[in-house]
Amino acid sequence: MRVLDLNLVTDEVARLCIEANYFIGSDVLNKIKECQKTETSELGKVILGQIIENDEIAANDNVPMCQDTGLVVVFLEIGTEVKIDGDIYAAVNAGVAKGYKDGYLRKSVIRHPLDRVNTQDNTPAVIHTKLVPGSDKVKIIVAPKGGGSENMSALKMFKPADGVKAIKEFVVDTIKNAGGNPCPPIVVGVGIGGNFERCAELAKESLLREIDDVNPDPIAAALEAELLELVNNTNVGPQGLGGTTTALAVKVETQACHFASLPVAINLNCHAARHKEVTL
């Protein structure tokens, strides 16, 4: 059985925190450039131009593309053939602290939601763990999430009778109400099914996908395409100031659920759609 080097986990998490904040994904940047060509609002085109310029400055100068360098969300996929000798969560948090110090990233995390004292090192991260049977690898995905877009997210427990129509209205209304707050163009993650907490995780996980990929499930794929069109017809536009580029993508993830339930969560991401990963 392979033993995981927890010092390596710390170093890699630190590196991924910095890279996720400095370097926009090429898939995302290309998508924004594509949308700038089709955007019908002149102001919208100017805004998309500023975003492209900003992301290029950040990458060239090694500085964060956004001042809100986020609460770090870490997804660990741990093979069952890997032995973990120690506290992997402590190793991850040590990596976050190191990355946010070394990378001159903003420390936005407070120790208690009600006393609101800053922890000064951006820990603790929110960590999700999944076991992968038979694998001897560990995959680490680091996704720093800003407050502006996270605050505009929503969750609702529908009746099964409400159906797809109600889900579509929920998504469109959430995005209209959010307006410019989540820094559109946004990436929209929609989790459907599971239960109360699982649908929120599904929505978050969907934001880790490549910007142009399509869900292999044809029902989810059709909904993704339809929702993207509906969302881009809202005229929320870049920064909420009108236009055709409200979302770069809509991602839908589904899971089995109770026959009495239809849980739906919407997690909004800003245009930066930050996430980086490594497999150890």
Added chain:
Amino acid sequence: MIKLTTPLRDEDIKNLKSGDAVTITGVIYTARDAAHARLVKLLEEGKELPFDVKGQIIYYAGPTPAKPGQPIGSCGPTTSYRMDSYSPAILDQGLKGMIGKGARDSKVKESIVKNHAVYFAAVGGAAALIAKSVKSSEIIAYEDLGAEAIRRLEVVDFPAIVINDCNGNDLYEIARNSSK
């Protein structure tokens, strides 16, 4: 493109209309959630603010730490609605401009008209680009708040868009209504 210099004069504000693209040069002050709470508490206690807000612009921003040799880190706008409950009291003290992102509530909009002020948006996320316009940065109050401390920034050609002008127009509403 309209070039503004701070402090803002009444005639500058009178000529600004929702949708105008502007650049701002001069001194602006950063303050966000926790700093606003302290400023308004001082006003409630009848005490002086740590800087004179008359004619000035407050920028809702909490920058990343500056790298060595740089005046400031990345410093884009934060979402403004969280400051809504505080802004009217500060506008009543003579504040003339606010920079953030996202819509304001009706009380802030009324206060903008009443106090002959203006609300600008900067592009959310364009923090590395905006940092290029910041020439110097100095913490002038609440250092203990870290990224939320009040900073005095000297800026040259800071890019912004007029959202709420002094005549009660709102660019977000204009954009929303044009879709119907």
